[in-house]
Amino acid sequence: MRLVSPLIEYLLVSGKMKQVGSYEGSYTKSVYMPFTSTALIGTSYYMTPDTILNSVNNKITAMELVDSVTCATAPTVPATDPLSTGQAAQGYFYFCNRRREIIATIPLYSLIRRLNAGKVQFFDFPDVVVWQNCFIQFDNLTTAITSANSAWLRVTYSPVEN
Amino acid sequence: MNNLVIKRSQQIEFRLTGSIATGRRYFATDIPNLSALNCVVYGIEFFSSAQETTTPTGNPVTGTVTGTVVTLRDNKKQEFMYQVPQYTLIRANNAGLIVLLKPRIINLTDCYVQLTNTTGITLNDSVAANIYYDLID
Numbered sequence: 494m495r496l497v498s499p500l501i502e503y504l505l506v507s508g509k510m511k512q513v514g515s516y517e518g519s520y521t522k523s524v525y526m527p528f529t530s531t532a533l534i535g536t537s538y539y540m541t542p543d544t545i546l547n548s549v550n551n552k553i554t555a556m557e558l559v560d561s562v563t564c565a566t567a568p569t570v571p572a573t574d575p576l577s578t579g580q581a582a583q584g585y586f587y588f589c590n591r592r593r594e595i596i597a598t599i600p601l602y603s604l605i606r607r608l609n610a611g612k613v614q615f616f617d618f619p620d621v622v623v624w625q626n627c628f629i630q631f632d633n634l635t636t637a638i639t640s641a642n643s644a645w646l647r648v649t650y651s652p653v654e655n
Numbered sequence: 656m657n658n659l660v661i662k663r664s665q666q667i668e669f670r671l672t673g674s675i676a677t678g679r680r681y682f683a684t685d686i687p688n689l690s691a692l693n694c695v696v697y698g699i700e701f702f703s704s705a706q707e708t709t710t711p712t713g714n715p716v717t718g719t720v721t722g723t724v725v726t727l728r729d730n731k732k733q734e735f736m737y738q739v740p741q742y743t744l745i746r747a748n749n750a751g752l753i754v755l756l757k758p759r760i761i762n763l764t765d766c767y768v769q770l771t772n773t774t775g776i777t778l779n780d781s782v783a784a785n786i787y788y789d790l791i792d
Contacts, residue, residue: 500757507733508659509697509789511756582708585666597664598785602706609751615660619789633709 506628508617517613518554518572518649522546524567525643526629530580532638535613537587537628546624546648553622555613573643581605584631586646590620599620599631601644613649659698659753663788665689673715675778680767684712689763689788691712692730695756697758698787701725701744707783714781715745720745722772723782726768727756730764735759741782753787760791 497505506508529579532538545551549578559567561577583600588597596618629644669681704716723741728734736756746753764778766784 503758504755508658509662509758509787511660512657513656513752534708556686569744577657578705582704582706585711597661598666598704598711600666600707600785601666603700603702603746603785608747612658613657613752617660617662628713632711632713633715635708 503591508541511615513529513612513625517615518577519651521647521649523559523645523646523647525567525573525645527569527573527643528638530640532631532634534631534634537630539626539628540624542625543582546650549621550653551650552653553618553650555584556586556604557606557613558601558649559603559645560607563607567643567645568642574641574644576601576638577642577643578602578605578608579636580642583633583638584629587628587630588616588618588622589626589628591626593626594620596620596622602607603648656752657755658751659759659787662786664785665788665789666711666724667763668712668714670714670781671776671778673775675770675773677770677773678702678778680768680769681782683743683763692720692762693791694726694758694761694786694788695758695791696756696761696786696788698712698755699727699744699784700746700753700787701741701782701784703745706745706747706751710781710783712781714779715777717758717776717780719775720768722774722776724771725767725768726766730760730762732765740779741768744784758789761786
């Protein structure tokens, strides 16, 4: 027999809470955002359009920022260095809907899975997220981010059941 | 073991303006689209300056987290979360688990932080946090 409090039941059923280590999503892919020049404070670096992640038929369910300790080199052409923790602490990831409204603001640092005892960040957005409307912005660049760097995001998604 | 799922999130900050003193209340700055008592908060996470150097509004994040306590008030002015250490609310200090709350409508600008120790705290720095919420239709 398993006893579940009404509050826990509510949070689980309404999608506000999920079991750690449970199903993350149907598919996962890495996306890379190489910086073509030295990053600037306040500039919005939009995600490259992605046919899968842009689609209204897919829903982002989890995301991880791969940092330079998790993997030293990103498989971009040419090869780039993923952001370090010091660089990630300077920026935010903004999730946006079709009307470019910001649904969620997440510090890049808190998306690094290894620093959260292996727990990935889950999402269940009420709006359709359009990947190319999402962006990264830095508010401090004491630790410079150059064209040798890229933001490496591992995005997990599931098909939307229509 | 369960963890929070983000539906909507908003970066909030408590700016340490005026003077630095223990016990003094530093209230959350206003977020216009959340100021109509229209958000039900179900989770909260605080950040250290190692995790977030500057807030999105351009204010430096306080260099220490061990001398701050957090109080959240709901729309009935009830302090439902009273003087919880900021350190406790940092995800990385809790094995990656975000603190879940019983969902409540909060009055954001009524929520505040207080300093228990001013060592390492600089005037005009901000205590940074993320709230996880749902909008009321």
